[in-house]
Amino acid sequence: MTRVFITIDPEINTVEVGLKVDLTRIVGGPTAYYNLTQTPDEQRMINLEGALAKGVKLSCDNQQVVLDTKQVDFPILNLEDFKAIYAAPMTSIRWRGRINPAGKDLRFRIMPNLPIGTPIALTFLERQQKRTMTRWIEAGEVSQPFSVRKKVVTINRDLSPTPTEREKDITMVKWLNSAWIYLKLGFVHILPYGSDHILFVLGLFLFSVQLRPLLAQVTCFTFAHTITLALGIIGFLTPPAKVVEPLIAFSIAYIGFENIARAKPNPSRLVIISLFGLVHGLGFAGVLKDVGLPKQEFISALVFFNIGVEFGQIGVLLCAFSILGWFRKWRHFRKAILIPCSAVISVIGTVWAVARVMV
Numbered sequence: 001m002t003r004v005f006i007t008i009d010p011e012i013n014t015v016e017v018g019l020k021v022d023l024t025r026i027v028g029g030p031t032a033y034y035n036l037t038q039t040p041d042e043q044r045m046i047n048l049e050g051a052l053a054k055g056v057k058l059s060c061d062n063q064q065v066v067l068d069t070k071q072v073d074f075p076i077l078n079l080e081d082f083k084a085i086y087a088a089p090m091t092s093i094r095w096r097g098r099i100n101p102a103g104k105d106l107r108f109r110i111m112p113n114l115p116i117g118t119p120i121a122l123t124f125l126e127r128q129q130k131r132t133m134t135r136w137i138e139a140g141e142v143s144q145p146f147s148v149r150k151k152v153v154t155i156n157r158d159l160s161p162t163p164t165e166r167e168k169d170i171t172m173v174k175w176l177n178s179a180w181i182y183l184k185l186g187f188v189h190i191l192p193y194g195s196d197h198i199l200f201v202l203g204l205f206l207f208s209v210q211l212r213p214l215l216a217q218v219t220c221f222t223f224a225h226t227i228t229l230a231l232g233i234i235g236f237l238t239p240p241a242k243v244v245e246p247l248i249a250f251s252i253a254y255i256g257f258e259n260i261a262r263a264k265p266n267p268s269r270l271v272i273i274s275l276f277g278l279v280h281g282l283g284f285a286g287v288l289k290d291v292g293l294p295k296q297e298f299i300s301a302l303v304f305f306n307i308g309v310e311f312g313q314i315g316v317l318l319c320a321f322s323i324l325g326w327f328r329k330w331r332h333f334r335k336a337i338l339i340p341c342s343a344v345i346s347v348i349g350t351v352w353a354v355a356r357v358m359v
Helices: 030-038 042-055 079-083 163-190 195-207 211-233 241-261 267-291 298-327 333-358
Strands: 002-009 014-022 056-060 067-073 090-098 105-110 120-126 131-137
Touching: 002 105, 014 056, 030 079, 042 056, 042 067, 105 120, 105 131, 131 163, 163 195, 163 267, 163 298, 195 211, 195 241, 195 267, 195 298, 195 333, 211 267, 211 298, 241 267, 241 333, 267 298, 298 333
Parallel strands: 002 120
Antiparallel strands: 002 014, 014 090, 056 105, 067 090, 120 131
């Protein structure tokens, strides 16, 4: 996941842009990336900075802000780590620029031709009043404007609504905007970016295409990951990603294996699914902790993120049903579809688990 931090100091009219990004595709593969970190010669750095300068755009009132590179910190890893299947070696790059003293709004964009991981988590921070805004954007998408200075709204009491009514309108708009952002974030974390969660849900679907058993499995999974999502966000449960991510991959491998080994539903399966749901919830929490939740709308953001996740899971199930649901009563369904597909899921989960343990 690509992260962008933009820090504004309105007192001295400066802005700093920090980018945490996997450069693998930009520099031409893991070996080239590793070589760059070992011998960052002048020409390689010039080429890298040129590519990033064309791809990273910050504007103030529709005027591009000139950014100068101040610092580049490469990951300290060996070549095998760069080549690992699940590797995402992150480089930190920091730029600094000056903004117009009369400037009002900043907008950020990463050009679509810059090959980086998406979605992009973008955070603005204004140092003087500690105002922040965090949003998710896609490559090519222009961010919402962030005001350089806190806007002062004057109200003509003869022509405008009362301050209380106006405040309610503004609050409602902000709430709806926040709800939509986190609903979308939860959805895209499943479709299309949550490959591990997609495989797990497909494993549940394959075991029982019939509605009632499938609903029981999905309900247990949803209830469990909702608990750990909430506990992870408030900081009560904070296991490191190097523990959570391999466990998520292991859950995929196991669910595929159990589909093959077990022919009929069993109460123990629901218990196992619930336990794996607890693990997946910690994975969801890690995403939200990276981005941050707005303090003013903490509960609603958390709720709508979870709703987005559920919509994503429903989307996966609908896609699977539209393709395989027609064969659910076929007497060869288990041998011809369930077992081969579950075997593929199990193998993928095993490969991911090993790769994540070794990273």
